[in-house]
Amino acid sequence: MRKLVAATGWKMNIGSAETVRYAGFLKSRVAQLDVSAIDIFVLPPFTSLPAAAGAFGNTPVAIGGQNMHWEDSGGWTGEISAPMLVEAGCRYVELAHSERLQHFGETYELIRRKVDRAMSAGLTPVICLGETAQEKAAGRSDEVLAEQVLTSLAGQPDNRVPDTILAYEPRWAIGAAEAASPDYVAARHKALRNILRQHRGRDVAEHTRIIYGGSVTPENGHDIIGLDDVDGLFVGRAAWTPEGFARIIELVVKAAAKKLARTTAATT
Numbered sequence: 001m002r003k004l005v006a007a008t009g010w011k012m013n014i015g016s017a018e019t020v021r022y023a024g025f026l027k028s029r030v031a032q033l034d035v036s037a038i039d040i041f042v043l044p045p046f047t048s049l050p051a052a053a054g055a056f057g058n059t060p061v062a063i064g065g066q067n068m069h070w071e072d073s074g075g076w077t078g079e080i081s082a083p084m085l086v087e088a089g090c091r092y093v094e095l096a097h098s099e100r101l102q103h104f105g106e107t108y109e110l111i112r113r114k115v116d117r118a119m120s121a122g123l124t125p126v127i128c129l130g131e132t133a134q135e136k137a138a139g140r141s142d143e144v145l146a147e148q149v150l151t152s153l154a155g156q157p158d159n160r161v162p163d164t165i166l167a168y169e170p171r172w173a174i175g176a177a178e179a180a181s182p183d184y185v186a187a188r189h190k191a192l193r194n195i196l197r198q199h200r201g202r203d204v205a206e207h208t209r210i211i212y213g214g215s216v217t218p219e220n221g222h223d224i225i226g227l228d229d230v231d232g233l234f235v236g237r238a239a240w241t242p243e244g245f246a247r248i249i250e251l252v253v254k255a256a257a258k259k260l261a262r263t264t265a266a267t268t
Contacts, residue, residue, distance in 0.1 A: 005232025008239035023055030053089030064092025082121035173214030
């Protein structure tokens with residue numbers, strides 16, 4: 001069974017002092033759970049990474065960067081490189097968030113270069129994928145997802161693809177009042193897995209984790225994480241308090257136990 005994920009990106013929120021308080025509360029809640037069957041990570045702002053590395057040290061909660069440059073060093077004022085993230089204690093890096101595409105002009109060809117560099121540095125890229133409202137209305141959602149995922153992973157050998165995490169985040173659902181419906185999420189996740197199966201083979205498709213993000217809350221997360229092809233929840237504002245993220249983690253822990261039970265029953 002693919003290991004489920006509970007993750008949150010903090011965007012431009014939660015400074016160093018608040019990070020320490022957040023971590024203190026979350027650690028006490030996580031200590032009451034058996035989280036061995038899931039992966040947990042938070043993506044703080046760059047200036048909060050040192051505080052997060054210290055506060056979450058020796059806990060099951062890993063940290064990551066919200067973005068990175070495609071070069072290791074050089075004349076790139078204001079940028080952060082993969083080796084710098086690793087030095088700061090990061091294990092993950094988010095790439096291709098819709099806000100980076102919309103406001104900073106990033107493209108998936110550029111993301112491919114970032115994926116290459118992240119993986120060479122030992123980071124797990126969390127590659128965001130998703131269609132706009134216009135693309136959805138035109139019936140092009142799966143076509144768009146195929147172009148995004150195949151471009152992002154171009155040049156990666158098949159055996160490295162499961163070392164990434166694909167994050168389906170419909171761009172029209174990010175920051176919206178509601179997440180995509182469970183039926184819609186199920187269809188897009190199934191389409192993504194079929195794209196991997198067609199272009200990378202069955203083994204890659206079965207072992208690559210595809211998580212959902214886009215207006216996830218503890219209330220709607222229960223139905224989404226229970227879907228067969230959903231391997232985790234990637235949460236924004238609902239996890240900007242430690243209480244909110246703790247509830248998400250609890251949902252994912254319960255879902256992991258249920259999915260493991262179903263898998264075990266199917267193989268016995």
